[in-house]
Amino acid sequence: MQLSIVIPAYNEEEVLPRTLERIQVAVGAQHLPQAEWEIIVCDNNSDDRTAELASGLGARVVTEPHNQIARARNTGAAAASGKWLLFIDADTWPDEALMKDVLAIIGEDQLIGCGSTIRIEGGTLFNRLRMERINPVFRILNMSGGAFLLCRRDAFDAIGGFSENLYALEEVDLQYRLKKYGRSLHKGFKVLHAHPVATSGRKGEIRFSSILRMIVSNFMAIILFLLYFILPKKYIGKVGRKMLGYWYKR
Template sequence: MVIDFSFIIPCRNEEAFIEKCLQSIIQQEYPREKFEIIVVDNGSTDRSKEVARPYADKVVDALGVNVGEVRNIGASAAKGKLLAFIDADCTIDHQWLIRAKSLNNEDKKVVFGGGILLPNDATWVERHWLLEGPEGNCLPAELIGCSIVISEDQFTKAKGFDIRKKSGEDTDFSLRIREQQGTIKITRALNVTHLGNAKTIKSHIKRQAWHAQSYKVDIKSSIQDPVFILVIFQSAAIMAAIGSLAYQTPYLATLSISANLAIPAALTLKRYARSKCRDLRPKSLILAYALDCTYLIGRIIGLVGVART
């Protein structure tokens, strides 16, 4: 029997979500014998593996490695013609595979990706971070690890994910495919519902600090990342504000405080423009702006933390 798809699901302490993820895959309106499910466990200390075993065709251990290598290990165990990367805290609707197969039939050379949908019980942090416009969710500019469909041949040609990166391995993977003249299409047809979004300010900051740990892995790529540049500018603006207040230099204090306010505002404007969000109520704008402020704070915390290691 030829297997069309291999679902590859990285997992680490996802007991709260993985059953819903796997149930959504099992319930696909697609012949069960035509796809396999591979859960790659990255050292879970909860019941994730126990929960996964009744649903998965394979549960593979990948201890002590970064998420890129976890995905690569899953790919090496796959038998499917197409690799479908889904995260353990995401679910898909019942016709997701049908659409994925249709997209691949239209052009077998294209690497496809989807975006993120809000869960029904989304908090204000989720709603104001993942802004939705009149056409629905805002699609990412590059592939995201929770929704990628790629042929085994294309994956091998791209040499898989960068095993050095603790985060951002999906963006790096996407950029390398483009550098090799590969074609990527991001479509709402492959949207996933993300259950594991940051739901509070504290978890939002913590997640951004974790993402920032990837900056030092590849400085050259980081310098080319506009967000990294903004993080550096924000860090400089904060230090300038502290220095100017300490040394009582009003002119410099005004400039540095203005910069501290303007940089997150630029991010908010960018997010609203990309999503085409029409919710311009003052309260919504303030909440979105507050999230961009905490986003930068988290990134700075992560960057400083890396610098100390």
């Protein structure tokens, strides 16, 4: 099997059906045989119909009881059969052109992984403008948000997957380690810009209901990420959950 698409999902009954349908259309347009790809939804302790809807729409459902996106992604990856892992958030919608680029990367097998520039759909104008300011930074740093992230399965396993000590910026940490590992294999990492992946504006609306909260929460996340390289790892999980636990609320 070439590709496993892993979707972490916590109480996502409202948006997950659209995501699954969008993925099926986007991948189906590439004429990839069904036996060569799969969708895995990791139900992250939901108390709604997330698992039921995912199963009904053709996804394989696994469960991660600990409510943390890094654990959910790792649990989904552990159940995957593909040589490549594509992590997509439950409220993120790739189009046919982006999936064509992804499958080209898989076919060429010259990279360790890739991400995508993000386009906010819906939400406030402020939230959409915020992402427009962040995307140029992603280009400069050759970094991607966690909403859409592809990597080789063997590389993911070799670096230990997503750090479960982090409750924020776990995708940045993964890319840092992925790139380091890729250099030893002479394989790079690329951020795709031609066809930005669409994602829901609700993330910003929930987390950043005011400009002050946005500034404070982003500052806290950066501080936490820096502490990751300083403090013993056993303390990071407790600190992160306390500082950024509201990121996991609906």
